[in-house]
Amino acid sequence: MTLEVRIRHSFGGFTLDAAFDAPAGVTVLFGRSGSGKTTIVNAVAGLLRPEGGRIAVDGRVLTDTEARVWLPPHRRRLGTIFQEGRLLPHLTVRQNLRYGAWFAPRDARREDMGRIVEMLGIGHLLDRRPGALSGGEKQRVAIGRALLSAPAAILADEPLAALDEARKAEILPYFERLRDEVAVPILYVSHAASEVARLATTVVALEAGRVVAQGPAAEVLGDPGVTPLGPREVGAVLETRVVAHHADGLTELSAGGVQLFLPRIARAEGARARVRIAAHEVLLSRGAPAGLSALNILPGTVREVRPGDGPGAIVALDTPAGRVLARVTRRSVAALSLAPGVPVHAVVKSVSVAPEDVGAR
Amino acid sequence: MDWLGPEEWQAVALSLRVSLWATVASLPLGILAAYALARWSFPGKQLLNGLVHLPLILPPVVTGYLLLLTFGTQGPVGGPLSELGIVFAFRWTGAALAAGVMAFPLMVRAIRLSIEAVDPRLEQASATLGASPPWVFVTVTLPLILPGVVAGAILAFAKAMGEFGATITFVSNIPGETRTIPSAIYAFLQVPGGEDAATRLVLVSVGVAMGALLLSEWIARRVAARVGGA
Numbered sequence: 040m041t042l043e044v045r046i047r048h049s050f051g052g053f054t055l056d057a058a059f060d061a062p063a064g065v066t067v068l069f070g071r072s073g074s075g076k077t078t079i080v081n082a083v084a085g086l087l088r089p090e091g092g093r094i095a096v097d098g099r100v101l102t103d104t105e106a107r108v109w110l111p112p113h114r115r116r117l118g119t120i121f122q123e124g125r126l127l128p129h130l131t132v133r134q135n136l137r138y139g140a141w142f143a144p145r146d147a148r149r150e151d152m153g154r155i156v157e158m159l160g161i162g163h164l165l166d167r168r169p170g171a172l173s174g175g176e177k178q179r180v181a182i183g184r185a186l187l188s189a190p191a192a193i194l195a196d197e198p199l200a201a202l203d204e205a206r207k208a209e210i211l212p213y214f215e216r217l218r219d220e221v222a223v224p225i226l227y228v229s230h231a232a233s234e235v236a237r238l239a240t241t242v243v244a245l246e247a248g249r250v251v252a253q254g255p256a257a258e259v260l261g262d263p264g265v266t267p268l269g270p271r272e273v274g275a276v277l278e279t280r281v282v283a284h285h286a287d288g289l290t291e292l293s294a295g296g297v298q299l300f301l302p303r304i305a306r307a308e309g310a311r312a313r314v315r316i317a318a319h320e321v322l323l324s325r326g327a328p329a330g331l332s333a334l335n336i337l338p339g340t341v342r343e344v345r346p347g348d349g350p351g352a353i354v355a356l357d358t359p360a361g362r363v364l365a366r367v368t369r370r371s372v373a374a375l376s377l378a379p380g381v382p383v384h385a386v387v388k389s390v391s392v393a394p395e396d397v398g399a400r
Numbered sequence: 401m402d403w404l405g406p407e408e409w410q411a412v413a414l415s416l417r418v419s420l421w422a423t424v425a426s427l428p429l430g431i432l433a434a435y436a437l438a439r440w441s442f443p444g445k446q447l448l449n450g451l452v453h454l455p456l457i458l459p460p461v462v463t464g465y466l467l468l469l470t471f472g473t474q475g476p477v478g479g480p481l482s483e484l485g486i487v488f489a490f491r492w493t494g495a496a497l498a499a500g501v502m503a504f505p506l507m508v509r510a511i512r513l514s515i516e517a518v519d520p521r522l523e524q525a526s527a528t529l530g531a532s533p534p535w536v537f538v539t540v541t542l543p544l545i546l547p548g549v550v551a552g553a554i555l556a557f558a559k560a561m562g563e564f565g566a567t568i569t570f571v572s573n574i575p576g577e578t579r580t581i582p583s584a585i586y587a588f589l590q591v592p593g594g595e596d597a598a599t600r601l602v603l604v605s606v607g608v609a610m611g612a613l614l615l616s617e618w619i620a621r622r623v624a625a626r627v628g629g630a
Binding site: 084085086111112113114115116117118119121123125127128129138139141142143184185188 | 521522524525526527528529530531532533535536539540543544
C-alpha cells in the first residue's frame with residue numbers, strides 16, 4: 040500500500056517540483072506555509088490539475104500527465120480530512136458518516152461503522168447536525184467520514200491548524216490510533232513540529248516547493264541539515280518505554296537503556312512513547328556533569344556539527360538512546376572543540392519536554 | 401364560496417391553474433439558468449443574463465407581442481409546435497407561458513443568490529467522498545439552496561398571479577380560457593356596475609399574495625432551522 044507522488048506545477052512565480060512515496064502509516068508532509076504542501080494535497084485529491092507529474096495509489100494511476108490520465112476527485116477514493124472539517128451542514132452526523140460509504144464501490148473493503156464511531160468517541164453525536172458540534176467534535180466526525188468512505192489512502196490537510204491547543208491535544212491521540220490501526224497510507228500535512236514528532240512514520244520535508252529530505256521519522260528529524268521550519272523548531276525524536284510513574288510526579292522512561300525522567304505522562308507502564316527533545320533545550324558538556332539540577336544526562340559522541348547562518352550551530356549526537364540534536368552557539372562549539380567523534384554529554388531538563396511533545400509509540 | 405359569482409370563480413380557478421403551471425414548468429429551467437449564471441463561465445454568459453432579465457425591463461405589452469410573434473400559430477416556434485398539437489395562442493397554456501416568462505427573472509434571481517451563497521468547498525468535500533457532479537448537485541447543492549428555490553418559486557407564483565400586460569397581448573381576454581384575475585378585474589371595470597365583482601377579486605388577489613408570502617417565510621424558516629440547528 041503506497042501512495043506515489045510526482046508533481047510539477049508553477050503558479051505566481053512559484054515552482055513546485057516534488058516527488059515522494061507515502062507507504063503505510065502516517066507520512067507527514069512538513070514545511071512552512073507557502074512551501075507547497077496544500078498544492079500537493081489538492082493535486083493528489085484531484086482538486087487541482089498539476090502541469091506535470093504522476094500520482095498513483097497501489098499502482099492505480101490517478102494522474103499521469105504524460106499518459107493524459109486524470110481521474111476526477113470522485114473516482115479517486117481518497118478520504119480527505121480538511122482543515123475546516125467541511126461536514127455537510129444539512130445532514131446529521133450519522134448521515135455525514137454514511138455519505139462516503141454510499142458512493143464506495145460494492146466490493147470495497149469497508150470499515151465497520153460501529154468500530155469507527157467507538158474509536159472516535161462520537162456515539163453520542165450521531166443524531167446531531169454539524170452546526171451543534173464543537174470544533175474538535177467536527178474534526179472527529181470528519182476523520183470518521185473519511186475512514187468510512189472505504190478510501191485507498193487518507194489525506195489530512197492541516198486537520199488541527201484551526202483548533203486551539205486544548206482541542207489539538209484532544210484530536211492528536213485519534214490520529215495516533217489511526218496510524219496504528221488503519222492499513223491505508225495516510226498523507227498528513229503539517230507545519231507543527233510536535234505533530235510531526237508524534238505522528239510521523241515517514242517524514243517528507245518540503246522547502247520552497249522542493250523535497251529536501253524524506254525517510255523514517257527518527258532519521259529525518261535527527262538530521263541537523265533538515266530545518267524546514269527554521270533552526271528554532273529543530274528537535275530529534277527518541278523512542279522510549281515507560282518504566283515507572285514515581286510519587287513525585289515524574290515518569291521514568293528508558294530509551295535504549297538510558298534512564299530519562301519527564302513530567303508525568305499519561306501512558307501505562309511498559310507502553311512505548313515517542314519523546315521529542317527540542318534542540319534548543321539541550322545543553323552540552325565535555326566532562327560528565329556533576330551537581331546539576333537537570334535529571335537527564337545522555338552520554339554520546341558528536342556525529343556532525345552544522346553551523347547556521349547566525350551565531351548558532353546544530354550539533355548532532357549519537358547516544359545509546361538514539362540521535363539527539365543540540366542547538367548551541369558557534370562560540371561554544373569552538374570553546375568545547377566540538378567535532379565529529381568527540382565524546383560529550385547531552386543534558387536535558389525534565390520540565391523542558393512539553394506534554395504535546397510526548398506521544399504514543 | 402357563494403360570495404364569488406361563477407364568472408369570478410372561473411377567473412380565480414384559471415389564475416391558480418395558470419400560475420401553478422407557469423411556476424412548476426419554469427422551475428427546472430430557472431434552476432439551470434441560475435446555476436449556469438452563478439457557477440459556469442462560457443461565451444455568451446452576459447447575453448444569457450440579459451435575455452433572462454429582459455422581461456423585467458421591457459414593457460409587458462412588448463413581451464406579449466414578441467411571444468405572439470414567436471409562439472403564435474404562424475410563428476417560428478409556435479408553427480411547428482401547433483403541427484404537433486401544442487398550441488399556445490389564445491389558450492390558457494399561452495397565459496401560463498406568458499406568466500412564466502414574466503416571472504422568470506424574479507425566480508432566477510432568488511435562486512442565483514442562494515447558489516452563490518453555497519460554499520464550493522462543501523461540494524469539493526462531497527466529491528472527494530465519491531459523489532459525481534450530478535450527485536453533488538442532488539445531495540449537497542440542491543438541499544442547501546432549497547430556501548432560495550422555494551422563495552424563488554413563490555415569488556414567481558405571486559408574479560404570475562398578477563401578470564396582465566403580456567397575457568392580454570399574447571392570448572387576449574377570453575372568459576374561461578385566458579381571463580385570469582387581473583384580466584377579469586380589468587373587464588369588470590369596463591362595464592357599469594362591475595365594481596363589486598372587481599373588489600371581490602381584488603380581495604382574493606391580496607389574500608393569495610399574502611398567503612404566498614407567509615408560506616414562503618414559514619418554509620424558509622423551517623429549512624434554515626433544519627440546516628443550522630441541532
